Amino acid sequence: MKDQAEELRIKLKLAEENSAPKTIAVVSGKGGVGKSNLSLSFSISLALKGNKVLLFDMDMGMGNLDILMGNTSEISIVDFLEGSISLKDAVMDGPKGLKYIAGGSGLSHLVGLDAGLVDKFVKELTVIFKEYDYVIFDMGAGITDGTLKFILSVQEIVVITTPEPTAMTDAYAMMKHIHLMDSAIPFYVVINRAQSDKEGLQTFSRLSKVVKSFLDREIICLGSVPDDHVIQQAVRQQIPFILYNEKAQASKALKGISDKYIRRQFSQEPISKNSLHFVSKLKQFLFER
Ligand SMILES: Nc1ncnc2c1ncn2[C@@H]1O[C@H](COP(=O)(O)OP(=O)(O)OP(=O)(O)O)[C@@H](O)[C@H]1O
Numbered sequence: 538m539k540d541q542a543e544e545l546r547i548k549l550k551l552a553e554e555n556s557a558p559k560t561i562a563v564v565s566g567k568g569g570v571g572k573s574n575l576s577l578s579f580s581i582s583l584a585l586k587g588n589k590v591l592l593f594d595m596d597m598g599m600g601n602l603d604i605l606m607g608n609t610s611e612i613s614i615v616d617f618l619e620g621s622i623s624l625k626d627a628v629m630d631g632p633k634g635l636k637y638i639a640g641g642s643g644l645s646h647l648v649g650l651d652a653g654l655v656d657k658f659v660k661e662l663t664v665i666f667k668e669y670d671y672v673i674f675d676m677g678a679g680i681t682d683g684t685l686k687f688i689l690s691v692q693e694i695v696v697i698t699t700p701e702p703t704a705m706t707d708a709y710a711m712m713k714h715i716h717l718m719d720s721a722i723p724f725y726v727v728i729n730r731a732q733s734d735k736e737g738l739q740t741f742s743r744l745s746k747v748v749k750s751f752l753d754r755e756i757i758c759l760g761s762v763p764d765d766h767v768i769q770q771a772v773r774q775q776i777p778f779i780l781y782n783e784k785a786q787a788s789k790a791l792k793g794i795s796d797k798y799i800r801r802q803f804s805q806e807p808i809s810k811n812s813l814h815f816v817s818k819l820k821q822f823l824f825e826r
């Protein structure tokens with residue numbers, strides 16, 4: 538009961554603050570660290586709490602979110618970019634009320650869009666965004682000019698890394714790159730494939746120290762997800778791991794992460810009235826080429 542009341546308060550607060558959804562980009566430096574699996578299960582867990590969530594596969598050309606949930610989408614963002622459908626028609630039904638836009642296949646279409654299409658994209662985003670509490674972008678690994686514009690337009694960034702030094706170095710490089718363009722976007726960090734909670738904490742602590750000493754800023758720990766073969770099984774079965782086995786260690790950890798994320802939403806200061814919304818920021822970035 539208490540949890541439900543708290544969730545309701547959080548929802549009301551979000552609704553009051555902002556009619557636009559919260560926008561989150563899930564990024565990593567190194568590829569293959571678990572962005573798509575974690576962003577899918579994270580989105581489902583927000584949807585299970587009664588939120589309206591849109592998950593946007595930004596790995597255009599190599600999108601695989603639809604495969605991870607057992608749908609092979611005929612329609613993707615590429616169809617919109619090619620002008621054959623509206624953005625609203627690219628929104629598909631996922632599990633538990635989750636909506637998603639598939640990444641499709643083909644080359645990245647975002648770089649070098651003509652101004653007319655960019656304008657249409659931004660306009661249609663404005664319309665569909667109104668329907669959601671959260672819009673989550675599963676970004677491809679690394680940064681391109683096109684994806685950087687998206688990343689710089691969101692309100693929050695979730696950085697995924699594993700404890701491997703290679704992944705951590707790339708995670709730091711990614712944060713530095715973003716930080717130098719915009720030092721105000723909050724960084725949340727999730728350590729994936731940790732061998733233990735302790736390793737997760739140590740990894741976060743190391744990363745946090747480096748960020749503090751070189752970039753002079755704080756990062757926020759959302760938690761760690763253990764290395765769990767259930768995720769590999771879930772991928773093979775094409776069922777999001779949180780639904781495949783909700784009792785698995787990875788699923789429990791993920792739920793803890795989404796609970797922590799929601800609690801933080803509640804305790805945060807309201808978004809500054811001056812801060813531009815995602816769509817206006819994106820428009821600015823896309824048109825300033
Ligand atoms: N916590 C985990 N435990 C065990 N295996 C995992 C875990 N997280 C991810 N994996 C494995 O790593 C693979 C890659 O995960 P995923 O596709 O989510 O990464 P990604 O960061 O989205 O990759 P890309 O950079 O290519 O988009 C999964 O198919 C799964 O086999």
Ligand SMILES: [Mg+2]
Pocket residue numbers: 572573574596675676677
């Ligand atoms: Mg991915």
